[in-house]
Amino acid sequence: MAVVAQLSPSSYTETTRLSSSQLSLSSTHLSSLRRRAFRPIIGPRNPTISCSVNQVQAPVAVEQDDPKSKTNDCYGVFCLTYDLKAEEETKSWKKMVNIAVSGAAGMIANHLLFKLAAGEVLGPDQPIALKLLGSERSLQALEGVAMELEDSLFPLLREVKIGINPYELFEDAEWALLIGAKPRGPGMERAGLLDINGQIFAEQGKALNAVASRNVKVIVVGNPCNTNALICLKNAPSIPAKNFHALTRLDENRAKCQLALKAGVFYDKVSNMTIWGNHSTTQVPDFLNARINGLPVKEIIKDHKWLEEGFTETIQKVRLVDNFTLILFVMNCIVFL
Numbered sequence: 265m266a267v268v269a270q271l272s273p274s275s276y277t278e279t280t281r282l283s284s285s286q287l288s289l290s291s292t293h294l295s296s297l298r299r300r301a302f303r304p305i306i307g308p309r310n311p312t313i314s315c316s317v318n319q320v321q322a323p324v325a326v327e328q329d330d331p332k333s334k335t336n337d338c339y340g341v342f343c344l345t346y347d348l349k350a351e352e353e354t355k356s357w358k359k360m361v362n363i364a365v366s367g368a369a370g371m372i373a374n375h376l377l378f379k380l381a382a383g384e385v386l387g388p389d390q391p392i393a394l395k396l397l398g399s400e401r402s403l404q405a406l407e408g409v410a411m412e413l414e415d416s417l418f419p420l421l422r423e424v425k426i427g428i429n430p431y432e433l434f435e436d437a438e439w440a441l442l443i444g445a446k447p448r449g450p451g452m453e454r455a456g457l458l459d460i461n462g463q464i465f466a467e468q469g470k471a472l473n474a475v476a477s478r479n480v481k482v483i484v485v486g487n488p489c490n491t492n493a494l495i496c497l498k499n500a501p502s503i504p505a506k507n508f509h510a511l512t513r514l515d516e517n518r519a520k521c522q523l524a525l526k527a528g529v530f531y532d533k534v535s536n537m538t539i540w541g542n543h544s545t546t547q548v549p550d551f552l553n554a555r556i557n558g559l560p561v562k563e564i565i566k567d568h569k570w571l572e573e574g575f576t577e578t579i580q581k582v583r584l585v586d587n588f589t590l591i592l593f594v595m596n597c598i599v600f601l
């Protein structure tokens with residue numbers, strides 16, 4: 265058991281003011297003593313505190329859970345309660361949605377989380393709860409992300425939890441954005457990540473199966489994403505298979521760009537582009553059925569050797585340097601689903 269020192273009279277006054285003027289209690293919202301233990305005081309709501317300037321002599325130790333468990337709980341200001349239905353500006357908002365994000369301290373999630381919290385993905389009347397799953401190594405960075413979310417005061421962001429246990433973080437998740445995985449290094453193929461990353465998705469599939477909403481929609485980003493999505497769904501038999509998606513859109517867009525470049529037209533002139541197979545070197549970008557300005561590709565691009573070899577290999581092997589595109593795809597995917 266760890267201990268924390270009880271708080272000074274000045275912070276007591278400040279928090280009391282906050283809780284009475286801006287926040288109200290909701291019976292449905294989590295509000296445990298454990299939460300209160302690691303946040304500053306919750307003023308009159310905490311029956312153990314009777315504090316005035318005269319009474320306070322020295323810091324008093326209060327019990328707190330193991331500090332490690334702190335990372336599995338609400339973060340910072342997100343431990344405070346609220347009641348959306350009680351406020352004029354928020355009472356017409358939709359019901360809160362639970363979004364679990366793995367790899368939340370990583371590059372991709374780092375951008376995506378802020379777009380989610382800003383309402384750019386699910387809309388300006390959709391409050392969200394973010395459940396951020398990291399690895400043991402990334403825990404400190406994860407705390408930094410939560411701190412930045414706190415600093416940003418996003419009105420729609422009502423809850424943030426951080427931790428490393430998918431069984432806790434995926435509880436009642438309605439969305440699971442599974443980004444956390446090792447990226448490939450120089451000279452590696454995506455399939456080379458399977459040994460390491462496959463296990464992650466087996467475990468997370470089991471956790472989703474055990475605790476997530478039965479309607480959870482799962483978007484797998486971590487590579488090799490198709491195989492990881494399959495591993496995840498096989499480990500989650502109580503969730504409909506149609507709810508699992510692998511984010512492979514990059515290949516289609518890359519193929520459109522390559523054809524556009526070769527044909528000297530803007531990419532909006534390329535249509536009917538399909539990628540068969542996985543997001544890997546085994547994929548087949550289907551230039552036979554694609555169209556440029558409505559015509560078969562082979563009628564516009566006469567360099568058929570390039571189509572058969574160079575084009576296909578480029579799409580199979582190209583690698584993202586800037587993850588921003590990917591973030592836009594995840595956003596679009598959520599909106600589309």
Ligand SMILES: NC(=O)c1ccc[n+]([C@@H]2O[C@H](COP(=O)([O-])OP(=O)(O)OC[C@H]3O[C@@H](n4cnc5c(N)ncnc54)[C@H](O)[C@@H]3O)[C@@H](O)[C@H]2O)c1
Pocket residue numbers: 366367368369370371372373397398399401402443444445446447448464484485486487489511512513514543584587590
């Ligand atoms: N599908 C696509 O089109 C696409 C595009 C880009 C990247 N990716 C893949 O997405 C993954 C993440 O990329 P990134 O750039 O964000 O990498 P990153 O290394 O910046 O972040 C990954 C994060 O995941 C965390 N992590 C590792 N194991 C975890 C686990 N078991 N649970 C929770 N978190 C865990 C790491 O600590 C790290 O913080 C990689 O596998 C990468 O190959 C896929």
Ligand SMILES: O=C(O)C[C@H](O)C(=O)O
Pocket residue numbers: 447448454487514543582583584585
């Ligand atoms: O290829 C990678 O390693 C990342 C991503 O899947 C990409 O296609 O750029």
